[in-house]
Amino acid sequence: MKIYLEANDIYHAVGNYYSEKINEGHKIFANEQISLISINENNEGLLFEFKAELQDFVGNVFIRFDESGMLEGYKCDCRQFSIKRCACNHIVGALYFILHMLQQQADKARREKEINNLLTSFEKDALAEIKSEIQNIQIVLTPYFCVIEELAGVSLTIGRIDSKKHYVVKNIRDFILAVHSNGTINYGKNFSHTHSKSDFSENQKKLFELIEKEMENYSDYHNILNYNFTYLRNFPVLKELIFSKNGLDDFFDLFCNKTINAKIEQNNKAELTLVSEEMPDIKFKAKKTSDGILISEIKKPDYMFMGFRWAYIIQNNRLIRVPLEYANLILKLYETAKSGEILFPEADLGRIATFFLPKLRQYGLIDEISLPEQFRENELEKTIYADSHDGAIFIKLIFKYGQNEIIALDKTPLNFVRNIIEEYRITSFIKQIGFFESEEK
Numbered sequence: 001m002k003i004y005l006e007a008n009d010i011y012h013a014v015g016n017y018y019s020e021k022i023n024e025g026h027k028i029f030a031n032e033q034i035s036l037i038s039i040n041e042n043n044e045g046l047l048f049e050f051k052a053e054l055q056d057f058v059g060n061v062f063i064r065f066d067e068s069g070m071l072e073g074y075k076c077d078c079r080q081f082s083i084k085r086c087a088c089n090h091i092v093g094a095l096y097f098i099l100h101m102l103q104q105q106a107d108k109a110r111r112e113k114e115i116n117n118l119l120t121s122f123e124k125d126a127l128a129e130i131k132s133e134i135q136n137i138q139i140v141l142t143p144y145f146c147v148i149e150e151l152a153g154v155s156l157t158i159g160r161i162d163s164k165k166h167y168v169v170k171n172i173r174d175f176i177l178a179v180h181s182n183g184t185i186n187y188g189k190n191f192s193h194t195h196s197k198s199d200f201s202e203n204q205k206k207l208f209e210l211i212e213k214e215m216e217n218y219s220d221y222h223n224i225l226n227y228n229f230t231y232l233r234n235f236p237v238l239k240e241l242i243f244s245k246n247g248l249d250d251f252f253d254l255f256c257n258k259t260i261n262a263k264i265e266q267n268n269k270a271e272l273t274l275v276s277e278e279m280p281d282i283k284f285k286a287k288k289t290s291d292g293i294l295i296s297e298i299k300k301p302d303y304m305f306m307g308f309r310w311a312y313i314i315q316n317n318r319l320i321r322v323p324l325e326y327a328n329l330i331l332k333l334y335e336t337a338k339s340g341e342i343l344f345p346e347a348d349l350g351r352i353a354t355f356f357l358p359k360l361r362q363y364g365l366i367d368e369i370s371l372p373e374q375f376r377e378n379e380l381e382k383t384i385y386a387d388s389h390d391g392a393i394f395i396k397l398i399f400k401y402g403q404n405e406i407i408a409l410d411k412t413p414l415n416f417v418r419n420i421i422e423e424y425r426i427t428s429f430i431k432q433i434g435f436f437e438s439e440e441k
């Protein structure tokens with residue numbers, strides 16, 4: 001049963017707002033000189049029984065509430081009450097006791113309600129999250145890496161997460177717009193889907209965003225989004241998107257080290273593994289002829305795509321990421337090569353050895369074994385001979401490559417590989433510290 005008691009009821013019981021009894025009574029409560037013995041409830045109401053224990057009085061105090069919970073009456077064993085029949089200090093103390101008890105109950109109820117609200121809101125959020133993560137993800141988007149007339153692009157299939165049957169996204173433009181406008185697309189006899197952004201898991205979202213970004217390369221896209229959806233049908237159907245340079249890099253990043261479906265020109269059932277830690281198996285052969293040096297077997301890979309940061313080569317079911325410089329080197333050679341060969345004349349051998357072969361070597365593009373001995377890579381050995389003469393110091397700097405020995409600064413073209421850059425560094429240093437070139441060698 002619920003009872004009602006306010007501070008005003010206490011003032012009313014005492015009959016005077018400023019009565020000394022209010023203070024004295026409150027002290028009795030605050031000093032814990034009154035304690036609750038029992039609460040008895042029946043049809044007629046509720047009876048509190050207290051025990052007061054003061055220096056000048058020990059006895060019982062009764063407070064009564066009627067069946068509607070209102071303060072009905074009180075009684076104290078003390079002399080004051082037996083004479084005046086009005087609320088004494090002890091009764092005021094008991095009333096404060098009850099008031100305090102009711103406030104605590106109300107506080108507790110309020111706290112419980114607040115805690116419950118808090119938990120409910122957490123529960124709601126958590127459930128909403130789970131729902132969007134699990135329950136709403138009903139479809140799977142699968143990318144196909146496409147090669148169309150030697151250009152790299154992407155097409156998509158879509159299907160229910162619990163079904164093996166997936167359908168080609170016949171128009172990527174329609175698909176993107178449907179996702180944005182919660183549109184429904186009929187993909188096949190047994191599959192139509194009302195799209196929503198919450199369709200996608202985190203990874204799928206990245207793919208979708210990439211496709212969407214690539215779509216922006218098609219100039220009409222913004223016009224459709226911003227002006228009029230109804231013109232949609234007038235735009236060409238986009239079953240494949242050709243990658244921009246950045247798009248190709250991003251796509252590779254997204255699927256690096258994974259194997260994905262591919263359509264390479266007419267071959268619909270190819271697969272490609274995207275690899276970044278290896279180089280393609282491309283090696284040119286070299287041969288010394290009477291006219292000079294012949295670099296042969298120069299061919300372009302069947303499929304080579306330039307990205308913005310990287311280039312990509314398809315070889316043996318692998319899409320291999322290579323440095324742009326590597327791809328450019330192959331392209332340059334290929335463009336110069338007549339029927340897959342380049343003959344570098346005798347007069348250029350020094351330059352080839354110095355500037356050209358090291359670059360091919362860096363990328364493993366030259367078949368080292370096919371190289372004539374003198375073009376193979378040799379360690380540079382440096383020797384300095386010093387002598388003093390007439391108060392001056394003379395030094396002689398000798399560079400040695402295997403059996404071949406040359407004096408520094410000798411500019412005669414030589415038919416073996418020199419590390420000109422290192423040689424140049426050393427001679428510059430010698431000059432910097434105060435030596436100068438002598439006329440006599």
Ligand SMILES: [Zn+2]
Nearest residue numbers: 076078088090
């Ligand atoms: Zn009393």
